Amino acid sequence: MSRHEVVSPIPGVFYRRPDPDSPPFAEDGSAVSGDSPVGLVEVMKSFHQIAAGASGTLVEFLVGDEDEVDAGQPVAVIEIG
Amino acid sequence: MEKLLVANRGEIAVRIVRAARDLGIRTVAVHSKADAGALHTRLADAAVEIGPSPASKSYLVADAVLAAAAETGADAVHPGYGFLSERASFAAAVAGAGLTFVGPSAATIERMGDKVAAREVARAAGVPTVPGTPGGVDGVDAAAAAARDVGYPVMLKAAAGGGGRGIRVVDDEDGLRAAFGQASTEALKAFGDGTMYLERYVEKARHVEVQVLGDGSSAVHLFERECSLQRRRQKVVEEAVSPGITDAVRDRMTAAAVALCREVGYTSAGTVEFLVDDATQEFFFIEMNTRIQVEHPTTELVTGIDLVAEQLRIAAGETLRPGQDGIERRGHAVEFRICAEDPERDFLPQPGPVGRITLPSGPWVRCDTWLEPDATVPPYYDSLLAKVVVWGGDRAEALARSRRALEEFSVDGIPTTAGLLRSLVDEPWMASADFHTATLEHWLRGDKA
Numbered sequence: 001m002s003r004h005e006v007v008s009p010i011p012g013v014f015y016r017r018p019d020p021d022s023p024p025f026a027e028d029g030s031a032v033s034g035d036s037p038v039g040l041v042e043v044m045k046s047f048h049q050i051a052a053g054a055s056g057t058l059v060e061f062l063v064g065d066e067d068e069v070d071a072g073q074p075v076a077v078i079e080i081g
Numbered sequence: 082m083e084k085l086l087v088a089n090r091g092e093i094a095v096r097i098v099r100a101a102r103d104l105g106i107r108t109v110a111v112h113s114k115a116d117a118g119a120l121h122t123r124l125a126d127a128a129v130e131i132g133p134s135p136a137s138k139s140y141l142v143a144d145a146v147l148a149a150a151a152e153t154g155a156d157a158v159h160p161g162y163g164f165l166s167e168r169a170s171f172a173a174a175v176a177g178a179g180l181t182f183v184g185p186s187a188a189t190i191e192r193m194g195d196k197v198a199a200r201e202v203a204r205a206a207g208v209p210t211v212p213g214t215p216g217g218v219d220g221v222d223a224a225a226a227a228a229r230d231v232g233y234p235v236m237l238k239a240a241a242g243g244g245g246r247g248i249r250v251v252d253d254e255d256g257l258r259a260a261f262g263q264a265s266t267e268a269l270k271a272f273g274d275g276t277m278y279l280e281r282y283v284e285k286a287r288h289v290e291v292q293v294l295g296d297g298s299s300a301v302h303l304f305e306r307e308c309s310l311q312r313r314r315q316k317v318v319e320e321a322v323s324p325g326i327t328d329a330v331r332d333r334m335t336a337a338a339v340a341l342c343r344e345v346g347y348t349s350a351g352t353v354e355f356l357v358d359d360a361t362q363e364f365f366f367i368e369m370n371t372r373i374q375v376e377h378p379t380t381e382l383v384t385g386i387d388l389v390a391e392q393l394r395i396a397a398g399e400t401l402r403p404g405q406d407g408i409e410r411r412g413h414a415v416e417f418r419i420c421a422e423d424p425e426r427d428f429l430p431q432p433g434p435v436g437r438i439t440l441p442s443g444p445w446v447r448c449d450t451w452l453e454p455d456a457t458v459p460p461y462y463d464s465l466l467a468k469v470v471v472w473g474g475d476r477a478e479a480l481a482r483s484r485r486a487l488e489e490f491s492v493d494g495i496p497t498t499a500g501l502l503r504s505l506v507d508e509p510w511m512a513s514a515d516f517h518t519a520t521l522e523h524w525l526r527g528d529k530a
Contacts, residue, residue, distance in 0.1 A: 011432055011460045013135055044421065044430035044464040068134065068460075 012043035089161030094121035113139035217276035239268030291338035295347035324514035
């Protein structure tokens with residue numbers, strides 16, 4: 001099995017839910033496909049969805065909900081396969 | 082008023098600090114962690130950190146702002162625009178703490194912030210609103226009867242709706258009968274309620290707004306601005322006065338705005354927004370903004386009146402200084418909003434460190450900004466870098482100076498919208514002011530405006 005790191009392409013604030021009243025996009029252990037969303041990054045009042053980018057199991061989030069992230073920073077890990 | 086707390090950041094906080102200084106009022110800046118070294122914090126007489134970088138944890142925390150006011154002995158609070166500026170509970174809390182809120186009363190903010198209540202105020206003041214049915218219509222025959230009164234084309238909208246679903250534009254009764262059932266079914270599926278209402282559809286709408294000042298007993302207008310050039314409902318270019326209305330419409334619209342202010346006993350600066358049907362020149366009240374607006378400098382340049390200083394004087398209890406007869410307009414002003422966005426990548430916001438910057442200046446050019454050389458554009462707030470505001474004896478002269486000013490603007494390190502705005506100025510439809518609220522989006526897509 002190989003590991004894939006999901007990277008935020010932009011700096012901002014990371015959110016695990018589409019909105020405060022909804023469940024998270026994904027949990028530890030969720031099966032994801034390449035285009036499954038795993039989070040949102042808010043940058044300058046606009047929101048950008050971050051896709052898993054690989055199919056497999058999401059094993060770990062590397063940042064918390066509402067944590068600040070930098071461009072290029074890994075936010076989650078997926079085990080491919 | 083001796084010490085003013087500025088509950089905002091960026092260019093508007095800088096703008097307010099400067100107006101206060103002109104009046105001999107000391108200032109307190111509040112700032113988030115990210116803004117510790119920002120221009121507004123350095124220009125103010127005192128600065129207080131009120132929380133972490135995200136606005137939801139700093140600039141939007143009313144208690145933190147009030148604590149900063151208490152700590153520094155401020156006796157007034159200016160909210161700027163955005164953030165807490167139109168939150169009635171904040172205005173009430175400021176007043177409750179024994180401080181002066183620079184803006185209208187909490188009751189007025191609440192009343193004008195409620196769309197239904199605001200329309201009632203407009204009707205009571207004799208100000209036209211968009212023709213339509215007040216509530217849902219009962220079936221297709223009732224809809225057809227209502228549409229004859231409203232006038233075609235009409236927009237069918239789901240009463241429970243939002244996000245553009247369940248909306249149909251129809252040109253005549255046949256079209257309405259064909260579309261009604263389908264739209265109602267769509268609304269039922271989407272919202273669990275198939276009730277529809279109708280509104281006049283304005284195909285080519287211009288967005289024109291009247292600047293007002295009131296002291297609670299009297300009110301004046303400072304003419305209007307046109308803000309039709311918008312992208313995703315965000316204003317991009319604004320000008321004073323509107324190039325798209327006749328003098329007769331201007332007279333009626335400004336009188337309507339003043340009547341509306343008198344109806345609510347409006348205090349402070351405010352803006353009454355109208356939709357203008359470009360084909361018929363009819364105008365309809367949309368809403369009132371109970372705060373200073375981003376585009377206020379265009380009005381300042383054509384009237385010579387410092388709107389923020391007037392807000393502060395009114396808040397301090399002075400009666401309105403400029404009488405209507407003393408407010409004249411001269412020439413034309415255009416404002417361009419330059420944002421940290423990449424037009425080549427669908428306007429993706431681009432925060433980050435900047436290097437060298439050149440800000441336009443020179444004859445009849447004003448640049449309101451917080452940007453400095455070697456600053457960092459933070460990712461937490463809106464993308465507005467600067468407002469380039471240009472005055473000319475007439476519109477053509479203002480646009481010619483705008484070319485020069487936009488060419489001078491440069492920022493190393495991040496993309497901006499300055500180049501795009503510069504190319505927009507050369508469009509023939511811009512020169513002739515032949516535009517409406519959808520024109521800019523058409524142009525960006527490469528369609529004919």
